[in-house]
Amino acid sequence: MIQKVYMYKRFERLWHWSQALLIFFLALTGFEVHGSYNIFGFENAVVFHMYTGFILIILIAFAIFWHFTTGEWRQYIPTTDKLRDQVRYYLVGIFKNEPHPHDKSIDVKLNPLQKISYLGFKILIIPVMVLTGLIYYYVAHGTLYLQSVKWIAIIHTFGAYLLLTFAVIHVYMTTTGHTITSHMKAMITGYDEIEVEEKK
């Protein structure tokens, strides 16, 4: 039986979409600073990137607070249980119209593959990006001394490629719900349709 539940709360959605927007804009300005193209001009790109970076840091601070006060952080505890099934599903099962191996619920929003990748996103990529970003900022600003920002820049750029790749796959994965747009709708409205075992 398909049941409609309130899956994503208001802050969760706000956080998700503003984070998406900020990261997109950071990538746009960041790759201009990297020298990949010329849209805003180097000076503007630097200023926009800097402000956007600080806004994202503030947002992340709120998100961390939210995760701990609501206990939502537990959603990201990684598990190997059914991890293989999940991988097999995306590689094989999905083409055969097999049922999704993960039963989504308000308590377990994420499948095992999501748990691992989102946890990596939260505790690896984002901290490294924030840290290298801050070092870069304070070196440019003159507060911190470094002979060269070379390695800071390289690590930060590597993180940017990872984030973009994450975004591509993440967006594609939203199409793997009951319908192509159901996940997307859920993240916009908050209401998701989930499969519930009929109680006998």
Place this chain on the structure above:
Amino acid sequence: MGKNGLLFMIVSIATIMATMGIMAQTADHGNFRELQRSFDRPEEVTITCLGCHNLADDQIMKTSHWLWYRETDKLPGHKGEMMKVGKINIINNFCVAIRSNEPRCTSCHIGYGWKDEDFDFTDQTKIDCLVCHEQTGTYKKFPTGAGYPPDKRKFFKDGKKWFERPDYRKIAQSVGKPSRKNCGSCHFYGGGGNAVKHGALDKSLLNPEKTTDIHMGKDGGEMVCVDCHVAPKHDIKGQLYSVSVENRDRLHCTRCHTMKPHTQKLYVEEFETEQEMGYDLFKSKLHNRDNPEDTFIRRILDKHYDKISCQTCHINLYSTQYKTKTWWDWSKAGEKNEKGKPFVIKDEDGDNIYDSKKGEFKLGKNLEPEYRWFDGKVGHLLVGDKIDPDNTPIQINTIEGACGAPDSKIWPFKIMRGKQPYDPVNKTMIIPKLFGKKGSGAYWADWSWEKAADTGMKAAGLDYSGKYEWIETEMFWPLTHLIQPKENALKCDDCHSRNGRLEGLEACWIPGRDRSLLLDILGMLMLFGSIAGVIIHGFIRFSRSRKEEE
């Protein structure tokens, strides 16, 4: 107010300002009894000056303006060895070297009569006080007179110009603080003509627009040379690196503009304790400047001062007013026209691009500087130094510095290039005798490089094998003058971009210019790999579901 009213006001203001200028001084040389006389020879003027200014001769005779060298033990390649280095013994790629050509070159010496190596540098009567201090604008040394003005009305053939005998009485009474004209009489015309050598020092500075030079511009700072180039005890601060070695006696923009020029105002308060320096101008004109904004970008600009000289961004282009020489090929000299006479070819602006005496030139205006790391220390090829002819172009002076090295900053340069003669047997640069009478061996009279080299090398005390060949040379001229208004400074993108101004400069890391190619390839592979992956995945899903529907 009518036209006349306005004119009257302008004249009154000008008169008041002029009066204030005179009042600022405590002496009017025009009234000195000692100067109410006629002078037969310029030396008599000097003796009269020294009669009162009785320390000036000792002061002057220690300076590089008099000696044309500085003592140093830090010349790269000769470290620890006390040496005299300067115009007397360096080589350039304009007219090559002074030795054997003295009477022509020393028309810009602050002395009288340095016509050969026997000039007495201890004779204080030979000091030329007037060239720096006279204010009539009529005192001119004769271009080939070894520093003397003409003793009678005389025609200068090369310049096609008459030179008058100076009216010493009037001139001596006019003396005062050196004006732009005094300094410029030599420094704007180095290399034989206006703007030839420096690329950022030319006669436009006599009365420039603000857009040409913000400091000296008539509607800008209205400063004169000696406002920055202060001269305690006649020892003028600032040095030119085409002839200097050490990181000393330099003038830094930070002297007024602070180390954080984009967020702080000028250091004017400090000048009040330094009355002898005479910074009245700053006090009156700039004292009340507002503090600049303190923004993120301005702080980043301040931070740039660690590694980038002010000039790098604030000299966008050089030779903005007059063309400067950028290439001088002596090997092309000596051609004659159908009448067997030397000739000159001019470009559309009337600048020489060929001269039988000198060879072929290239000139340029509004040129982009070339950029190098520079720590204030420069090595020089001295007269007699061995060269490696396989390693061309020969570096006439070598700029020291590297990214991360102490005191090193990125600097803008004019790099003068050319071809000049060398001795392939002894492996030394040739010091040719260029200037002289027919029969003296001078190239400009006898038209023989063998004779010119033989005479010049003998005068320089060097061996000459009798053979000469041509070799390419490079000489570095740091750019520091003709600072334009800040609106004309370089923008971030000029350097922070691929193929920008600093392309090819070995630098630690310039964001926007530098990247790890490996990372970009791997990153792009990952990104586009993922896009391709999801497209393929989606396509299979789509086609399978279609099948099932069927």
